[in-house]
Amino acid sequence: MNGDFGFYLSGGLLLLACLLKLPALIRARGRDWLLSSICALLLVGAGVLLTAAPSSIVFLNRVTGVTNIAAVSVYILLTSFSGASIVLVLNWRGGPDVKQTRRLSRITIAIYGTCCVVIAGLFWLGNADVEQISKFDSYYATTPFIREMIVLYVLAHAAASLTASRLCWRWSHEVRGTLRTGLRVVAVGYLMHYAGYDPAVMGAVAARWTGANCDFLIDIARATTAPSAVLVSVGFIIPLLGPRSEEAVRYWQLAPLARAVRPVQGAPSPVTLSIPWWKPNLRLRLTQRQTYISDRIVICRDYFDIRIRNEARAAALAGKATEEAAAVIAEAAMIAAAVELHRSTNGQNSLPPRPAEPARAAFSRDLAHISRALRSPIVKDISRRTRTETAGA
Incomplete structure (x- = not known):
């Protein structure tokens, strides 16, 4: 045998x-x-x-x-x-x-x-x-x-x-x-x-x-x-x-960013469809997660601060990161700080004061890249510092 x-x-x-x-x-x-x-x-x-x-x-x-x-x-x-x-x-x-x-x-x-x-x-x-x-x-x-x-x-x-x-x-x-x-x-x-x-x-x-x-x-x-x-x-x-495995990997990669934006209030509740366990529609689940993240980032866009982005980019370059990696880390730091600022106001846009118009910025990087960059010590340090500053304000 x-x-x-x-x-x-x-x-x-x-x-x-x-x-x-x-x-x-x-x-x-x-x-x-x-x-x-x-x-x-x-x-x-x-x-x-x-x-x-x-x-x-x-x-x-x-x-x-x-x-x-x-x-x-x-x-x-x-x-x-x-x-x-x-x-x-x-x-x-x-x-x-x-x-x-x-x-x-x-x-x-x-x-x-x-x-x-x-x-x-x-x-x-x-x-x-x-x-x-x-x-x-x-x-x-x-x-x-x-x-x-x-x-x-x-x-x-x-x-x-x-x-x-x-x-x-x-x-x-x-x-x-x-x-x-x-x-x-x-x-x-x-x-x-x-x-x-x-x-x-x-x-x-x-x-x-x-x-x-x-x-x-x-x-x-x-x-x-x-x-x-x-x-x-x-x-x-x-x-x-292949396409299913790529969708599964991307869904998994976006998990840290989905958790990071969870505290944001005021975003519309995502429309969730009941998906039987024996029909794991990864494309639909991925779309729902991307929509969930994008809606919350849009709510925080008034708190995007180019000064935070520049600071994070400079720190990443000083740590021998490539230009591309530094740019992703910078945008991840900017989004993480914006989430902390928005959470401190309970969605009322009252405290702390928002950055002046010329200082605001938009993000352009892929969400999966930003999600991975949240693990960077630079992003964690800026997020922690922003949380401390808003708590003491």
């Missing part, structure tokens, strides 16, 4: 990812080729890993009563995975000519579908009556029809892996962010197929053709199966999760 764990764990993760996408696929009713391609890749990839586990191989052979039926099942699934990979990359990248993308996708499906049929036919014509759990490729490397079946699936897999890897790597130079990260993870995963699995299998098979024995190469090939399949699938998922 120890040899099965990696296969079952990796296959289970891919199957779970496919099930999570299933509701969206049902709603799309087959109209979304990209989503259909993703689900197909995840489902077939899970099938490859779950079927290739040694215990699964023995189980399939026993249940069906057909010796080595598990081997041909894995080869058909792996060939299907190869075709699904190219179809997914084609639809993922897309292009101005949707019809051309659909045409290439159908051609790819037809070619790899034909390969699957031929693999099944060659297995039926050949003679593989000795069960092989892990060394099927090398054991039957010289058997008529079975030999051709092995070569066909390896070549189909290698062609798809090389094509998908090159397409993803070249495309990654044209994009940024999580899409670029995902593409490069996919490219590495396919490279492991092309440079690891396929040469190892062909090396073991070719060795048998010459009368040598390099069966250890089969073990190397099997060792790359699970990690490479997971890398490919995770690489496709990363860009889908």
Whole structure:
């Protein structure tokens, strides 16, 4: 069972990812080729890993009563995975000519579908009556029809892996962010197929053709199966999760600033919508938090003091901060001081006196940057000093 764990764990993760996408696929009713391609890749990839586990191989052979039926099942699934990979990359990248993308996708499906049929036919014509759990490729490397079946699936897999890897790597130079990260993870995963699995299998098979024995190469090939399949699938998922993860990070980054402006009175109560826990709409929550902060900063804008900003900036530069970092710290200090000044008046704008008009300033930095800058000792010192001064006024 120890040899099965990696296969079952990796296959289970891919199957779970496919099930999570299933509701969206049902709603799309087959109209979304990209989503259909993703689900197909995840489902077939899970099938490859779950079927290739040694215990699964023995189980399939026993249940069906057909010796080595598990081997041909894995080869058909792996060939299907190869075709699904190219179809997914084609639809993922897309292009101005949707019809051309659909045409290439159908051609790819037809070619790899034909390969699957031929693999099944060659297995039926050949003679593989000795069960092989892990060394099927090398054991039957010289058997008529079975030999051709092995070569066909390896070549189909290698062609798809090389094509998908090159397409993803070249495309990654044209994009940024999580899409670029995902593409490069996919490219590495396919490279492991092309440079690891396929040469190892062909090396073991070719060795048998010459009368040598390099069966250890089969073990190397099997060792790359699970990690490479997971890398490919995770690489496709990363860009889908990217926007959500970025929203979650930004929501978390704004938390210190939301707490800092909480004492401000007079801002309109935010309109909060009930969001079920099983539907974590991060975009809506982020919008609510940004609105909450912005409304309170607007209330305090009459207390923005350019003298405080200049003081904080000078202190930051003296502490060897960069110009950009000093500017963010300065605006964070100005906002923190304005909140303290506003709180001291209970929102009545009576005490202490507001700065003269020329001394007022506006802030222009990103809220998340300002939120992070609240941790600066300079900001904390100015905020604390302003609180003491207003308390004694």
